[in-house]
Amino acid sequence: MRRRPLHMSGEALDALRSALVELRTELKIPSAFPRRVLKAADTAAAHPDLAHEDATHLPFFTIDPSTSKDLDQAMHLERRSGGGFRVYYAIADVAAFVRPGSPLDMEARDRVETLYFPDLKVPLHPPVLSEDAASLLPYKDRPALLWQHDLDADGNVTASTVTRAMICSRAKFSYQGVQQDIENGTAEESVALLREIGKLRENVEITRGGISVHLPNQEVALHDGSFRLSYAATLPVEGWNEQISLLTGMAAAQIMIDSGTGILRTQKEQDDPHVVRRLHGIAECLGIAWDPGVSYAALVRTLDPKNQRHMAFLTEATTTMPKAEYTVFRDHRTPEHTMHAAIAAPYAHCTAPLRRLVDRYTGALCVAACADEDPPKWVLDALHCLPCDMARGKGGAADRQTVDLAEAAVLMHRVGEEFDAAVIDTDAEWDRPHNGKVYLADPAVLAKVTSTSGQDLCLGASVRARLERAAPSSDVDKVLFTVP
Known part of the structure; x- marks a missing residue:
C-alpha cells in the first residue's frame, strides 16, 4: 500500500512550521x-x-x-x-x-x-x-x-x-x-x-x-x-x-x-491465526462484512478508501501484515x-x-x-x-510522525472533550490490555488510548474516549485518549 500523502494549506504550514522543524531535528534529518x-x-x-x-x-x-x-x-x-x-x-x-x-x-x-x-x-x-x-x-x-x-x-x-x-x-x-x-x-x-x-x-x-x-x-x-x-x-x-x-x-x-x-x-x-482473527475483529467493529473463506486480498478489493471506516481498516491492517x-x-x-x-x-x-x-x-x-x-x-x-x-x-517514521502531528493540530483545541470511538486494537497479546487504539469517525483519526479504570480494553467495543493530549510538538504520543 502506498503511503498516504499529506498536504497543508499555506496558513496551516505557517502555524505548524516550528513543529515540523522540531520533528526533523528529532529524526536527525x-x-x-x-x-x-x-x-x-x-x-x-x-x-x-x-x-x-x-x-x-x-x-x-x-x-x-x-x-x-x-x-x-x-x-x-x-x-x-x-x-x-x-x-x-x-x-x-x-x-x-x-x-x-x-x-x-x-x-x-x-x-x-x-x-x-x-x-x-x-x-x-x-x-x-x-x-x-x-x-x-x-x-x-x-x-x-x-x-x-x-x-x-x-x-x-x-x-x-x-x-x-x-x-x-x-x-x-x-x-x-x-x-x-x-x-x-x-x-x-x-x-x-x-x-x-x-x-x-x-x-x-x-x-x-x-x-x-x-x-x-x-x-x-x-x-x-x-x-x-x-x-x-x-x-x-x-x-x-x-x-x-x-x-x-x-x-x-x-x-x-x-x-x-x-x-x-x-x-x-500473513498466516498467523491470531493475527488473522484480530483482523477479522477489527473489520467487525468497523462494520465491515468479512465472510468466512474470503481472502484478505478479495476483501480489500471490495473496500472504498473514500469510506472513512474502510480507510481506518486498511490503515490499521497494514500494521499487522x-x-x-x-x-x-x-x-x-x-x-x-x-x-x-x-x-x-x-x-x-x-x-x-x-x-x-x-x-x-x-x-x-x-x-x-x-x-x-x-x-x-x-x-x-x-x-x-x-x-x-x-x-x-527514515521515510516511514517521517510519514507516520507527520500524520500524527497533523492529527494533533486538528484536535489541539478540543482537549478534555469526549468522542464516540471504537476500539480497533489492543495490546493484550503483549500483556498490556489497558492500552490500544481507537478510531474516531469525526474527525477521522486513529490514535492511542489507555484505560484509566484498570479494566481491560475489548476489541470492537464502542466507548466514550476523552482526549487527554493533542500536542503537535510532543515527542511522544502527540494524540492520546483515555477511557474511564
Whole structure:
C-alpha cells in the first residue's frame, strides 16, 4: 500500500512550521548537503557517463504532480502490429552521474531515500542532479534505463528487456491534466493508451491475487483559528500509472532471478491465526462484512478508501501484515522465498532511482543481465549491505510522525472533550490490555488510548474516549485518549 500523502494549506504550514522543524531535528534529518558533495554533483552533472544508445526519436512523456521536478520515469505507449501493446518505460540513469565510492555515492548511502514533508523535500541527491541533469525533464536529452515490455491483447507480459539509452521527453503532464484529457477524448493516442493498458493490468493483478490500494490524500487547512482535516480521493490515472511501475518491478525481479544475482522486495503471507482473527475483529467493529473463506486480498478489493471506516481498516491492517524486506542473492543461490505477498509475484524496486538508493543497483543488474554480461563489480561489492542500508531509511517514521502531528493540530483545541470511538486494537497479546487504539469517525483519526479504570480494553467495543493530549510538538504520543 502506498503511503498516504499529506498536504497543508499555506496558513496551516505557517502555524505548524516550528513543529515540523522540531520533528526533523528529532529524526536527525540533514538540512543541507556538504560542500564537497555539492561540488561533486556539479562535476558529475557536467561530465556524465553517456555510453548509451540513441532513443531520442521516441516521444516520451512524464506524469507527476504538477510541481515535481525530480522526474524518475517517462513512458511511450503504442499498439503492436498483430495485436497487443508495447510499453517503453524510461528510468533516470542515476549511475551515469554517481560514481561508486564518490562523495555523491557515500552521501546517498547515508541518506537512503528522499523524504517528503508538507513544507519541504529532503532529497537523496543534490538538486543539480535530481531536479536537473539526471531528471527526465521535457525537451532535454537524458541518459536513461530504457525498458521495453511487450504485452498481449489481455495485458499479459510476453517479453521484457532493458538497456541504457538517451531519451527525450516531449511533455510533462500532471495527473489532473491527463485524467481530464482522457475523459474528454482529447489525449493523444500514447497517453490515451494508459487507461486501456492500466485497466488490463488491473485485471491481471486481480487474477494474480495482488492488491493495490490507493488511500486518499490527507489535507489540513486552518480556518478561523482551527485546523480542519479533509480527504481527497486519488485519480484513476494514478492507479494506471502505478501499474506500469509495478509491471517493471516484476519484470526486473524475474530478470534478476533468471540471471542468478539480485535484490528483491519480498513479503510473506500473513498466516498467523491470531493475527488473522484480530483482523477479522477489527473489520467487525468497523462494520465491515468479512465472510468466512474470503481472502484478505478479495476483501480489500471490495473496500472504498473514500469510506472513512474502510480507510481506518486498511490503515490499521497494514500494521499487522508481515513487513516487506529486501532479499539479496547471488551466484544462482536463489532464496527460498522470492514472492511479495501484496503484489502476488516476485518484485523489485527499480523505478525511482532519484528518490531511492536501491533502485540504482537493481537497474544496473538488470541492464547487465539483459546484455548477457557479468554484474558490475560496484554492485556486487555493495549488494550484501543494501538491506541494512535501506533499513536505515527514515521515510516511514517521517510519514507516520507527520500524520500524527497533523492529527494533533486538528484536535489541539478540543482537549478534555469526549468522542464516540471504537476500539480497533489492543495490546493484550503483549500483556498490556489497558492500552490500544481507537478510531474516531469525526474527525477521522486513529490514535492511542489507555484505560484509566484498570479494566481491560475489548476489541470492537464502542466507548466514550476523552482526549487527554493533542500536542503537535510532543515527542511522544502527540494524540492520546483515555477511557474511564
